[in-house]
Structure formats: C-alpha cells, structure tokens
Amino acid sequence: MQHTGFEQRLASVAAAVEARLQAVLADAPRPGETERPGRLTAAMRHAVLAGGKRLRPFLVVETARLFGAGEEIDALGAAAALECVHCYSLVHDDLPSMDDDDLRRGQPTVHKAFDEATAILAGDALLTLAFDLMADDAVHPDPGVRLALVRDLARAAGLGGMVGGQMLDLAAEGRFAGGAPLALDADAVKRLQALKTGALIRFACEAGARLAGAGADDRARMVRYGEILGLAFQLADDLLDVIGDAATVGKATAKDAAAGKGTLVSLMGVDAARGTLQSLVTEAGMLLEPYGPAAEVLTATAAFVATRRR
Numbered sequence: 001m002q003h004t005g006f007e008q009r010l011a012s013v014a015a016a017v018e019a020r021l022q023a024v025l026a027d028a029p030r031p032g033e034t035e036r037p038g039r040l041t042a043a044m045r046h047a048v049l050a051g052g053k054r055l056r057p058f059l060v061v062e063t064a065r066l067f068g069a070g071e072e073i074d075a076l077g078a079a080a081a082l083e084c085v086h087c088y089s090l091v092h093d094d095l096p097s098m099d100d101d102d103l104r105r106g107q108p109t110v111h112k113a114f115d116e117a118t119a120i121l122a123g124d125a126l127l128t129l130a131f132d133l134m135a136d137d138a139v140h141p142d143p144g145v146r147l148a149l150v151r152d153l154a155r156a157a158g159l160g161g162m163v164g165g166q167m168l169d170l171a172a173e174g175r176f177a178g179g180a181p182l183a184l185d186a187d188a189v190k191r192l193q194a195l196k197t198g199a200l201i202r203f204a205c206e207a208g209a210r211l212a213g214a215g216a217d218d219r220a221r222m223v224r225y226g227e228i229l230g231l232a233f234q235l236a237d238d239l240l241d242v243i244g245d246a247a248t249v250g251k252a253t254a255k256d257a258a259a260g261k262g263t264l265v266s267l268m269g270v271d272a273a274r275g276t277l278q279s280l281v282t283e284a285g286m287l288l289e290p291y292g293p294a295a296e297v298l299t300a301t302a303a304f305v306a307t308r309r310r
C-alpha cells in the first residue's frame, strides 16, 4: 500500500473517531445521566480532543474491516471506548506523582491546563465512560460479544495489563526500593512493556476480529499481530526518546536516560533497535500474508509504527 494511501486512511478513521468522541463528550448529559459538571467535561475534552494518532481505534476499525464486519456492527463505538482508556492513561501518567510531565501532544497536560484533582477525576471519568461506550447496545447485536469485549478491555487495562505494567515501570525506576533504578534485563523490560503499552494494542487487534465474528485461528493471529505491533511501538517510542526532539514528538524526550531507566534501546543500542524494528515489520507482514491485499493496510500500519516520528 502506498504511504499516502495509508496516511489518508489513518486520517479518515481518526476524524471519524474524533467526531464520535466529540459527541460523547458534549456538555449535554448522555441518556441515563442527569448532569455533567462543566469543568470536568472540559478537562476530559482537553485530554481526548487535543490531537493524537488514534492508532488503537484505527486498529479496531481496520481489523474489523479485514474480517468483514457488517453495517450492524459499530466498530467506531468500540474504537472510541478504547481511545478513552488510552487517553485516561496518558492523563494519569502525566500527573506529578507519576511522570510529572507538562507537555503532551504539544499541549499543556491536563493537570497543567486545569489542576491535579481535576486531572485525576478526568482520567477516572474517561475510564468509566469507556466501559459505558463498550457496553452500548449499538456496538454489537450479540450481548455475549459486548460482554467479552468489556471483559477483555478490563483485563487489558487493569492489574494484569496496563496498570500492572505502569506499576512495574515505577518499581523499575526505583520508586519503592530506596531510589536506585532496577537493572532489568531485556526479557524483564519486554514483559513490563507487554503489559504497559502492549496490552491495549493487542486488545485493539483482537477486538476488531471479535466484533467481525472471526474464528479462533484468525483471532489468535490478530493477537500475535497485536503483540508484534506492541513491541515495535514501544521500541519506536524508546528510540524517539533517544533520537527525537520534543517539538516533533510533542512531549519531553531524553527522559529515560535522565531517570536512569533501562529500555530495550539502552540495552541493545540504537542500531540493533532499528534492526529489530525492521524484523518485527517483516514478521508482521508474514503473519498477514494469508489475507492477501485486504491486509495491506495492517502491514502498512506495522511499518508506520516502526518508523513513526511522533
């Protein structure tokens, strides 16, 4: 697939998901709500609508498309739900007690633009809104499918997923052991990252397949594709921290080295990391081969993730 074709498709799904997020984050209460505190809604909008690549929603939509999801399925609704979880994680990750960042997507972080208490609540409310959206009748006519998505999202986001990974990450920085960073080996770093960033990406790929009613073999293939993509995503993120500049990346860089944090890039070096990224893209392509041209967009996604600049 041509690079421009891919970019157009990414931009078009991003615009569609953004319109959906804008609608669910309107000032007016949703059915079943009586009131929406204005400051909290504004902070949630700041967290969600200030740009972002919308990679995870894109994966939901494109994997659903690959397996032929029909009109009766609202993949965009499921995608918007997942993006709410992602945005909540960024808001909480930026808090003074976590990464203490002032800049995200080139904008002030939520606790800077508002205040810390509002940022905590905005994150909490985005997380719960995500499950509201995922459980919506419109997402899939079969309640069993919706329930499976809610369960899988909870697992990907929680103790054995992203939140657990964040805890391991803080521990690796030496936050709970008297201050010295832990010297993790590559395997330990990979396990940490599979939870912290990998779990949501993997969920995105499986969710699209589940929405479209793909069989167990296809779902397993999408899970593996999601794992490869998650690894590549994190490796690229670590590379950007070393070689990117804050203006392009949209957030502070060189933070890992400053925190004395071991990453795959610090363990293997920049050149080996680039080589590994290339191998991951090749592996993703091989995995998608059985689907032919229909999967070109997912192959292009792997290349995009590996070479991204922001």
Ligand code: GRG
Binding pocket: 051, 052, 053, 054, 055, 089, 090, 092, 093, 098, 105, 162, 163, 166, 196, 197, 234, 237, 310
């Ligand atoms: C605080 C519960 C909790 C979890 C935080 C995801 C996460 C866990 C922290 C984010 C810190 C970070 C920079 C991780 C590296 C990978 C990552 C998630 C980058 C941001 O995701 P992108 O690049 O962001 O998809 P955009 O802005 O494009 O949505």
